[in-house]
Structure formats: C-alpha cells, structure tokens
Amino acid sequence: xxxxxxxxRALPSVDSVLADxxxxxxxxxxxxxxxxxxARAAIETARAAILKGDAPTQWDWPAQIVKLICSxxxxxxxxxxxxxxxxxxxNLGRARLAEEAVVAAAxxxxxxxxxxxxxxxxxxxxxxxxxxxxxxxxxxxxAATVVNNNAAAVLLALNTLSFGKxxxxxxxxxxxxxxxxxLPEIMEKSxxxxxxxxxxxxxxxADYEKAIDPDTALALRAHTSNFKVVGFTTKPKLxxxxxxxxxxxxxxxxxxxxxxxxxxxxxGLPSEPTVADTIAQGADVVTFSGDKLLxxxxxxxxxxxxxYIDRIRKNPLKRALRPDKMILAALEATLRLYLCPEVxxxxxxxxxxxxxxxxxxxxxxxxxxAIARGYFKEEAEVTIIDDICRAxxxxxPEVDIPSVSVAIRHAKMSPNQLAAWFRERKTxxxxxxxxxxxxxxxxTMDDPDRELDTGGWRD
Ligand SMILES: *Cc1c(COP(=O)(O)O)cnc(C)c1O
Numbered sequence: 051x052x053x054x055x056x057x058x059r060a061l062p063s064v065d066s067v068l069a070d071x072x073x074x075x076x077x078x079x080x081x082x083x084x085x086x087x088x089a090r091a092a093i094e095t096a097r098a099a100i101l102k103g104d105a106p107t108q109w110d111w112p113a114q115i116v117k118l119i120c121s122x123x124x125x126x127x128x129x130x131x132x133x134x135x136x137x138x139x140x141n142l143g144r145a146r147l148a149e150e151a152v153v154a155a156a157x158x159x160x161x162x163x164x165x166x167x168x169x170x171x172x173x174x175x176x177x178x179x180x181x182x183x184x185x186x187x188x189x190x191x192x193a194a195t196v197v198n199n200n201a202a203a204v205l206l207a208l209n210t211l212s213f214g215k216x217x218x219x220x221x222x223x224x225x226x227x228x229x230x231x232x233l234p235e236i237m238e239k240s241x242x243x244x245x246x247x248x249x250x251x252x253x254x255x256a257d258y259e260k261a262i263d264p265d266t267a268l269a270l271r272a273h274t275s276n277f278k279v280v281g282f283t284t285k286p287k288l289x290x291x292x293x294x295x296x297x298x299x300x301x302x303x304x305x306x307x308x309x310x311x312x313x314x315x316x317x318g319l320p321s322e323p324t325v326a327d328t329i330a331q332g333a334d335v336v337t338f339s340g341d342k343l344l345x346x347x348x349x350x351x352x353x354x355x356x357x358y359i360d361r362i363r364k365n366p367l368k369r370a371l372r373p374d375k376m377i378l379a380a381l382e383a384t385l386r387l388y389l390c391p392e393v394x395x396x397x398x399x400x401x402x403x404x405x406x407x408x409x410x411x412x413x414x415x416x417x418x419x420a421i422a423r424g425y426f427k428e429e430a431e432v433t434i435i436d437d438i439c440r441a442x443x444x445x446x447p448e449v450d451i452p453s454v455s456v457a458i459r460h461a462k463m464s465p466n467q468l469a470a471w472f473r474e475r476k477t478x479x480x481x482x483x484x485x486x487x488x489x490x491x492x493x494t495m496d497d498p499d500r501e502l503d504t505g506g507w508r509d
Pocket of ligand 1: 204339
C-alpha cells in the first residue's frame with residue numbers, strides 16, 4: 051500500500067472527530083450542526099491535500115474546525131479608514147454618522163419603537179411624523195416625507211406628479227451621476243414624458259414658457275452635481291421660474307442632490323443653495339439625499355407644499371421605497387443636531403471634516419507622519435505635502451478644498467503597490483495615488499493614533 055493510501059485510510063471519521071473532548075467543547079459553543087459541517091469540511095480538505103501530495107503528517111482537528119468556523123463568521127463589510135481625499139465617498143459608504151445618530155440607530159435596531167404607532171391613542175401612527183416637524187423647522191417647508199434615497203425621492207415625486215404627462219427640464223440639467231443615476235432614465239421609469247427645453251449651456255425663462263402646454267404637469271430643476279457648465283451660460287433665476295410655473299398652474303420641483311441644511315459659507319466653503327433658500331424662492335417640491343452634505347444615513351427627503359407631499363405619501367410606490375426604523379432613528383438624531391448648528395458642525399463628521407481649518411489638518415498630518423516614519427523606518431520616505439481634496443458625492447462640484455496629505459515613497463514598493471499594501475491591512479486604509487505619489491489625505495482623519503496605529507499597520 052502506498053503512503054498516500056495509508057494516509058487516506060488513517061483519516062478519521064466525522065464521528066470520531068466529534069468525539070474529541072475539545073471538539074465537544076466547541077459544539078457546546080457553536081452547536082452540533084455547525085461543528086459537524088466544519089469537521090466534515092476539515093476532513094475533506096485533508097483528503098484533498100493528501101491526494102495532492104502536500105499534506106502534513108499530523109492534523110489538529112479542533113484547530114481546523116475553529117479556523118473554519120471563524121472564517122465563516124468573518125464579515126465581508128469591513129471598517130475602512132477613508133483618507134482618499136474625497137470627504138463623502140459614495141463607494142466607501144458616504145457619510146459617517148454622528149455618535150448621536152449611531153446610538154439612536156443601534157438602539158432602534160435592538161428594540162421595538164413607535165415607528166407607525168401613536169403612543170397617545172394606541173392606534174396606528176404615521177412613519178413620516180417621526181421626522182416631519184423637524185424637517186419643516188429646518189427647511190421652512192409645509193410638509194416632508196422620507197424614502198430610501200434621493201433617486202427614490204425623484205422617482206416617487208415624478209411618478210406622483212407627472213405620470214403619463216410632460217415634465218419640462220433644461221437640456222443643461224439632463225445629467226448622469228456616478229453611472230447609475232441618469233435623470234432621463236429615472237424620468238422614463240417614473241412614467242412621465244421628458245420635454246427638453248433650451249440648450250446645454252443656455253436655457254431662458256422663455257424656453258420654459260413656450261414648452262408649457264395643457265399636457266405639462268411639472269417643471270423640473272436638477273442640480274448638476276458632479277458636472278459643471280461654465281463659460282457662456284444662462285439659466286433663469288429659480289424665483290422667476292417658480293413665478294412662471296405658478297402663473298401657468300404647474301408645480302416646480304427642484305432636485306437639489308446634496309441638499310445643504312446650513313449655508314456652507316459658515317464652513318468656509320463656497321455657498322450652495324440650501325433647502326430653505328430653495329423653498330423660499332418658490333420651489334413646490336424639493337428632493338435631496340440624507341447621506342451627502344447633510345451627513346446622515348442613506349435616505350431621500352422630499353419636502354414642499356403640503357398638497358403635493360400628501361399626494362406623494364399616498365402613492366402606493368411609497369410603500370416600496372420607505373426607510374426602516376434604524377435609518378429614521380439615525381436621521382432624526384442627525385436632524386436634531388442641526389437645531390444647534392454650532393454643535394452640528396462639530397458632531398457631524400461630514401461637516402466637521404469639511405470645515406476643519408488647514409492648520410488642524412496639518413496637525414493630523416504631523417501625527418500620522420510620525421506613526422508612518424516609526425513604522426517604515428529607512429524603508430520609506432514620509433513627507434507632509436499641501437494637497438487638494440473634494441467634498442464628493444456630487445456636492446460642491448469642481449471646488450478644490452485645501453488639505454494636507456502624508457505622502458509616502460517606499461524603497462521597494464511602487465506607489466500602486468503601496469496603495470494595495472494599505473488596502474490589505476487588517477483595517478484597510480484607503481489612500482490615493484496622484485502624480486505618481488501615494489498620499490493619505492488628512493482632512494478626514496480624526497485620530498491618527500487610533501485610526502492608524504490600531505488600524506493594522508503593526509499586525
Ligand atoms: C446624488 C444625487 C441623486 C441621487 O441621490 P442618491 O441619494 O444617491 O440616490 C439625485 N440627484 C442629484 C442631483 C444628486 O446629486
């Protein structure tokens with residue numbers, strides 16, 4: 051008999067592995083089904099290794115079983131450190147929640163809550179009522195409703211207000227965002243007919259005026275997000291467009307995208323139209339995201355005149371797009387912070403990061419650079435450089451936000467290899483390579499000791 055055959059014969063049965071006292075102890079923890087599957091898989095792996103000829107002589111079955119169970123419990127969604135130079139990075143989950151919002155979401159997840167339940171009457175309540183008043187206070191709107199994200203908000207509003215009818219929109223605003231949100235496609239799916247007016251760079255009030263016919267149900271304005279039309283451009287003032295729409299008896303909807311609740315000039319950034327400005331200028335329905343500049347959870351907010359919000363809320367599609375209790379809890383907690391704007395700016399990470407003075411960013415860079423130098427020693431050259439970062443997720447298009455990066459040149463790794471090395475840490479660190487230099491942008495860094503040191507550089 052060959053060694054290989056002997057080794058195969060020596061493999062234990064599943065039952066005999068399960069009879070090992072250490073494995074019995076594991077079964078107490080994990081349950082017998084899970085441990086049995088792991089034992090079977092471990093024996094199968096051993097059999098395959100013997101057949102390939104690279105099996106060890108001894109098998110530690112309890113250790114193999116623990117390894118298999120632990121790898122099954124390893125989450126796919128990992129905490130990463132975003133030092134990419136994009137503050138609100140869609141691919142990295144956009145906003146980090148304020149501590150208050152984290153606590154609220156976790157607590158709602160773990161408990162039953164008055165989600166659609168009136169504590170006064172003991173009868174059915176309205177999910178929107180949990181945040182509606184707050185949103186009204188913060189935006190000056192008459193009413194508000196919340197859905198899964200802003201794409202859902204646009205879809206639902208168009209479907210409610212313009213199904214089978216014409217919606218007029220400027221050619222300069224027929225945008226695509228991040229490849230998956232194309233305004234013309236959402237419009238088509240909502241069942242409204244797109245009536246394009248004006249040209250890519252110039253659309254006049256008269257263009258809208260000419261396009262409004264008896265079949266027109268809505269005029270739509272859309273923030274051009276990550277796209278900017280510059281040079282010889284015109285678009286009517288929102289208040290003029292609103293006046294025209296109201297004279298002709300159709301509502302005006304504005305898809306704001308980011309939807310700032312406070313004037314960004316307060317953060318030392320260029321102004322963006324706030325939701326309150328947009329309502330004040332006469333928009334009847336305004337849609338915006340919860341997780342862009344607002345800095346809350348993924349959500350789509352629809353605010354505006356009560357008659358339209360009531361119709362939107364009654365649309366059966368709303369049921370398919372509603373947010374869950376954890377999202378609403380996080381959104382409510384985030385919005386409550388905005389009642390004290392100075393606190394909001396400090397506690398909501400998106401606002402804190404965007405508004406942080408460069409001197410503070412540099413201080414983070416110095417601390418992070420010291421950690422990097424201590425780690426790489428002679429293997430890398432670590433420098434602190436002035437850099438530029440972006441707000442991300444379509445907010446503040448083309449606005450260069452001054453920042454400071456830690457730049458690392460490694461003796462043995464190319465910039466891209468170094469970027470990959472950082473992504474492979476236990477807590478992946480996401481930097482970027484620009485002009486052949488690997489950088490870690492410090493605008494989004496809160497605590498280098500915690501985020502980098504325990505971020506797995508040393509394991
Ligand atoms: C980001 C954006 C959307 C999509 O919002 P999501 O929350 O990502 O669904 C729609 N319209 C505009 C103008 C945007 O900027």
